Amino acid sequence: MLLSPALAISAVLFTLGVAGVLFRRNVIVIFMCVELMLNAVNLTFVALAQGLGVGGQVFVFFVMAVAAAEAAVGLAIILAVYRHKQSVSLQNMNLLKDG
Amino acid sequence: MTGTAVDLIWLAPALALLGFVANGALVFVRPTAKTLVSVIGAGVLLAAFAVSIAVVSSFDADAPVVFRYWSWIPVGTLQVDFAFQVDQLSAVMLLVVTGVGSLIHLFSIGYMKEDPGYARYFAYLNLFVFFMLVLVLGASFPVMFVGWEGVGLCSYLLIGFWFSEQANANAGRKAFIMNRIGDFGFMVAMFIIFWTTGSLDFGTVFSHAPTALVAGGSTVTAITLFLFLGCTGKSAQIPLYTWLPDAMAGPTPVSALIHAATMVTAGVYLVARCNVLFAMAPVSSAVVAGVGALTALFAATIALKQWDIKKVLAYSTISQLGYMFLGVGTGAISAGIFHLTTHAFFKALLFLGSGSVIFAMHRAYHHTHAHEDAQDMRNMGGLSRYMPWTTGLMWIATLAIAGVPPLAGFFSKDEILTAAFARGSTQPVWLVFWALALVAALLTAFYMTRLMLYTFHGPNRTGEKEQAHLHEAPWSMTGPLVVLGVLSAAGGLLNVPTLYHGSAWLHHWLEPVTQPSAALLPEAHLASGSEWLLVGVAVATAVIGIVGAWRLLKPEGLVAARSAPEERGFARVLRDKWYVDEIYDALIVRPLVWLSREVLWEQVDQRVIDGATVNGVARGARALGWANRWLQTGQVGMYVAAFVVGVLLVLWRAIG
Helix, strand or coil, X not given: CCHHHHXXXXXXXXXXXXXXXXXXCEHHHHHHHHHHHHHHHHHHHHHHHHHHCCHHHHHHHHHHHHHHHHHHHHHHHXXXXXXXXXXXXXXXXXXXXXX | CCCCHHHHHHHXXXXXXXXXXXXXXXXXXXXXXXXHHHHHHHHHHHHHHHHHHHHHHCCCCCXXXXXXXXXXXXXXXXXXXXXXXXXXXXXXXXXXXXXXXXXXHHHHHHHCCCXXXXXXXXXXXHHHHHHHHHHHHECEHHHHHHHHHHHHHHHHHHHCCCCCCHHHHHHHHHHHHHHHHHXXXXXXXXXXXXXXXXXXXXXXXXXXXXXXXXXXXXXXXXXHHHHHHHHHHHCCCCCCCCHHHHHHHCCHHHHHHHHHHCHHHHHHHHXXXXXXXXXXXXXXXXXXXXXXXXXXXXXXXXXXXXXEHHHHHHHHHHHHHHHHHHHHHHCCHHHHHHHHHXXXXXXXXXXXXXXXXXXXXXXXXXXXXXXXXXXXXXXXXXXXXXXXXXXXXXXXXXXXXXXCCCCHHHHHHHXXXXXHHHHHCXXXXXXXXXXXXXXXXXXXHHHHXXXXXXXXXXXXXXXXXXXXXXCCCCHHHHHHHHHHHHHHHHHHHHHCCHHXXXXXXXXXXXXXXHHHHHHHCCCCCCCHHXXXXXXXXXXXXXXXXXXXXXXXXXXXXXXXXXXXXXXXXXXXXXXXXXXXXXXXXXXXXXXXXXXXXXXXXXXHHHHHHHHHHXXXXXXXXXXXXXXXXXXXXXXXXXHHHHHHHHHHXXXXXXXX
16 A cells, blocks of 8 residues: 555654744744644654554544644634734744843 | 548649739739739738648658649540649748748738739739649659749749840740750650650559669660759759849849749759659759759859849859759758758748848939849948848848858758768768858858848948938738848758758658668768768868858958959959850851851741742743643634644544
């Protein structure tokens, strides 16, 4: 079957996601990269479910549900921050640091 | 319970405690109600005296009667009941404490009349009597110790009664601290007693001691020496005597009651109570007798050159307490207790007499607004013209303390000297003690005559204007003096030795108590010829002392304290009390203060405890926070990077 290519693509997608989170400044892009990582994991689940049973496929639905909820909350936060700061750049989100 | 008046024994301390509570309440509610305070203060004492007489007269058991009131300390094998015990020894103490105490309470009514702290004074005095009764009635070491500490507390409170003067407050503290050193000995002795005999009840300890302890062994010696350390504190013996002269800062009736007649004799009572233990420890007995004889002489030398009338009497008290310890250390328990009793009479009389003098002097100086020392004998002189009653009564007490027959002190002092001399026939060291005590007797006669001579005879040095205001104290004060005068004169009848065909009543009365030690240590007896010789020597000593002082000292040559010249040479050494206070200060107090301040405070406390521990922890936390501060950049990117690196590390550990 196509297990090895599927896992390889999944790994590449995941790494792209991590790299995006690490190196991009735009919060919306980072958010998209997080989604990319989630979907890379989903791909792994589906691929491995072929050989290991239906559990992996069921889990994908959970991840999708959680990702949808997370998207709603995350986008709401970003919107709120934008209203406050007129910016969606990570560099401007440093309220936790003193001085 | 015996079904007789002895059952009422609890009433005596309870009455005193009631007096304390009532007067203590009046201090806060109505401190000016002096009549009420006097009625309560002296009334409860007279009632307690009546109870004591009823108890003692109906007591005729050979064994101690013990009343257990409640279980006080039940801890494992340690079972201490709060219990009182009536026996012949506590009966004697009971009568002395309540009897002399009543007289002194009556005297105080007049003496303290003008004092703003009147109610507080009587509250303390009643509390003192309560604790003193607990001390002499306690049926076990811990109960006695409660009384022992309680009288120490009252002593402290009353020495510092006029605490607004720094010197008086210091004197109180000194007394308290010196007594703590002694109390440490008492407590260690209690621990060893419990450890070896398994009990702290007098009855059990004294009946088990001969079997549980080896006679002459190191354990019983340690117990008795530690007990005696307690005695040296409470009864002002070398080396812990220095607090007693300073204790004269308190009101004079307090000096009479606490620092002459009752509390300071607690040590003698303790040795007499534990006579079995001391009889089993010959070394300790010799130490007791030796310290007693040495103290008797040492304090008498200091008394020779004191000018403060109360200081002379204070050193005289220390000296006489030394005699008592010589007596009980020699094994002549009844002689020691006899001297304790007669001393309570004549020394209370002397102190109250001096109180009457000070009262008159103070009043005279108060009238003329002069600021002279009302206690300095150089300011007195010729007072016999103004105070004939006090003079006569003081002379009775002086002759009694000097040992002139047939007054009280003669019999008791002579019995102690004879006992020491008799013991010397087998152990020569007791002859040394006897000689020391004999010289002390000579000095006693000398300094007491000096006191009388300078105070009551010769020309008056009080001052021209003041003389008009010098007169006898009111009858409420002279009355108790007369009673004490009669007791000082006739007190010897309690125990007229068989040598004069007397009945030696006190000696036989105390036999049930002293019997165990007398069995271990048979009293040495002298031939009646040598006894007569000793009596002759003692009387001659007293007479030489009195006549010598009368001939040598010239009150005409004295000048008032204000313009008196400084003593020189040896007289100055004696006036400055052999510099013992200074020596203690240099050897003990200063090194201790230095150690506390320089090492314990500035190094251990400030550097180690405060610096390294308390502030060190805080400083460490701050340093850690300062270091971690650099990790908190506030940049989300940094946190995510750290998170990724962390996950990678965990994965690497998990997989690799």
